[in-house]
Amino acid sequence: MKVQLWRIAHARSGDKADRADIGLFAFDAPTYEVLKREVTKARLAAHFAGMAAGPVQLWPLDNILALKIVLNGALQGGASRSLRMDNLGKNVAAQLLRMEIDAPADLPRLKTG
Amino acid sequence: MKTIRVGAGLGFYGDSWRPVRASIERGGVQYIASDHLSELTLAILQKDRQKDPSAGYARDGVPMLAELWPLAAKHGVKFVLNAGGLNPQGAREALARTFRDQGWKAKIATVVGDSVHERIDELRAAGEPLAHMDSGAELGSVRDRMLFASAYLGAQPIAEALAQGADIVLTGRVADAALTLGPLAHEFGWKWDDWDRLAAGLTLGHLLECSGQGSGGNFGSAHEWALVPDYAHLGYPIAEVSADGSALFTKPPGTGGRVSFDTVRQQLLYEVHDPHAYYSPDVVLDMGTLKFDDQGGDRVRISGASGAARPKTLKVVAGYQDGWMGTGMIGFAWPEAYAKCRKAAEVIGTLVKERGWAVEDTNVEYIGYDSLLGANADPTYREQLNECFLRMTIRTRDRKVADAFGRLFPWLGLSGPPYVGSMKGIQPAKELLGIWPTLAKRELIESKVEISLEEIK
Numbered sequence: 001m002k003v004q005l006w007r008i009a010h011a012r013s014g015d016k017a018d019r020a021d022i023g024l025f026a027f028d029a030p031t032y033e034v035l036k037r038e039v040t041k042a043r044l045a046a047h048f049a050g051m052a053a054g055p056v057q058l059w060p061l062d063n064i065l066a067l068k069i070v071l072n073g074a075l076q077g078g079a080s081r082s083l084r085m086d087n088l089g090k091n092v093a094a095q096l097l098r099m100e101i102d103a104p105a106d107l108p109r110l111k112t113g
Numbered sequence: 114m115k116t117i118r119v120g121a122g123l124g125f126y127g128d129s130w131r132p133v134r135a136s137i138e139r140g141g142v143q144y145i146a147s148d149h150l151s152e153l154t155l156a157i158l159q160k161d162r163q164k165d166p167s168a169g170y171a172r173d174g175v176p177m178l179a180e181l182w183p184l185a186a187k188h189g190v191k192f193v194l195n196a197g198g199l200n201p202q203g204a205r206e207a208l209a210r211t212f213r214d215q216g217w218k219a220k221i222a223t224v225v226g227d228s229v230h231e232r233i234d235e236l237r238a239a240g241e242p243l244a245h246m247d248s249g250a251e252l253g254s255v256r257d258r259m260l261f262a263s264a265y266l267g268a269q270p271i272a273e274a275l276a277q278g279a280d281i282v283l284t285g286r287v288a289d290a291a292l293t294l295g296p297l298a299h300e301f302g303w304k305w306d307d308w309d310r311l312a313a314g315l316t317l318g319h320l321l322e323c324s325g326q327g328s329g330g331n332f333g334s335a336h337e338w339a340l341v342p343d344y345a346h347l348g349y350p351i352a353e354v355s356a357d358g359s360a361l362f363t364k365p366p367g368t369g370g371r372v373s374f375d376t377v378r379q380q381l382l383y384e385v386h387d388p389h390a391y392y393s394p395d396v397v398l399d400m401g402t403l404k405f406d407d408q409g410g411d412r413v414r415i416s417g418a419s420g421a422a423r424p425k426t427l428k429v430v431a432g433y434q435d436g437w438m439g440t441g442m443i444g445f446a447w448p449e450a451y452a453k454c455r456k457a458a459e460v461i462g463t464l465v466k467e468r469g470w471a472v473e474d475t476n477v478e479y480i481g482y483d484s485l486l487g488a489n490a491d492p493t494y495r496e497q498l499n500e501c502f503l504r505m506t507i508r509t510r511d512r513k514v515a516d517a518f519g520r521l522f523p524w525l526g527l528s529g530p531p532y533v534g535s536m537k538g539i540q541p542a543k544e545l546l547g548i549w550p551t552l553a554k555r556e557l558i559e560s561k562v563e564i565s566l567e568e569i570k
Binding site for chain 1: 152153156247326331332333334335336337375378379380381382383384385386387388389400401402403404405417432435436438474475476478480484485486487488489491504506507508545546547548550
């Protein structure tokens, strides 16, 4: 079934120079396996095509059931020269939680509505 | 077995120190590590210093200590803070005046040598090109527009200042986590090539450096954020550290917020790039071996940090003048709130074009619709919004254009689409700043680092 990430994960984002970075965290191990499989560099690049000019970097961290994501060239050159309301990229994580992936319907902590 | 408790102070310039009181009163801390500097802060401080050479330090350091010192002294708590900004000496003079006025005693140390703004030509002559760390671009014209340049120093000078007996250590730019690693290395006598222990201290410093974000604040989630108890009295995090670098991560009893596996791991990855090579001046941390054991009751045990040898270079971040931003805003109510914002944006665009202004970039956002979610905003209800605000910003080299841009908007109130709000004044031009991250050999920087101690009797 199609699931938006907010139903199975939590996330925080921040900035450094012209990069936005996101930590994406599964609530449990089965969900982490789904995230690793579905949240790929290609999917991320497509989801953030409107803001990230550079490549996407991605690291899985099995010890904390997390994905580390870096969007290069995502902040109009950096927070202090950005024209955006969200110059610090604090809401990039919220944008990610709207991404839709394929997930099994029986994940242990699947949120509804 | 000896343990050392370090509590978080501020997480940015302008953060609240009110929660620090609980950490001192009932958190059992021996140190408060307080971070007053972001990438942007030095630019603000540079403007202060241009107006007044005795300024240039974070102005919240002195009032924070003025309020907390009597309590801290009673509990034997020391402070390590980077509120020195571009002028640690000036910060110390201001602090010393306050302490003398109050009749308080303290040994106040400063660490200087991080600022290299005056040394750019010298560093380049010594063979450091100072090219952009990410793009490889040459310094070129940025050199003439540079407003500040500061190296990130490590924990060694902080540990040295504490070894000299300092009660308060005031630094300029240091790696944020060094504010915690310094006291730990000093207390436990960690060797500066004991990479795993230094990595453990770096981990804890990183978890503490954003104050409330380490204890349930800004917990990025749908629904779970609402379960964080008592935001109004959110306690700042505390690390209770053992000699081997393992720690209990917690917060003061009777405070709001939450310390759990979820809140701690979210902070662990905050503003980190390669998690297997998290660089600091003192050690390179691999976060992939860390273990977190959530014991319940706002207690998480942290162990397993592994470190690799420190880099041969230090990161230097310079800021340079990069044009001006003009801002205009106007709000519309239903009906067709979004459509009216679109129309207003189109009209403003026409006016800018007709004036022939030199504008490099234009940013159009609709507050209430997409100003925070950008292209990932959901358009389902866009045409039915109760209200919507247009925010337009431009980047230009011409300050006058940036100023004039905001003045285009009020006219719309009588001559544009109907049901207008938000005419709350005109925003002046805002100076924009480019950030230039680069690297320099550590010897060139560290040879100029100086620690000095003043005893207020």
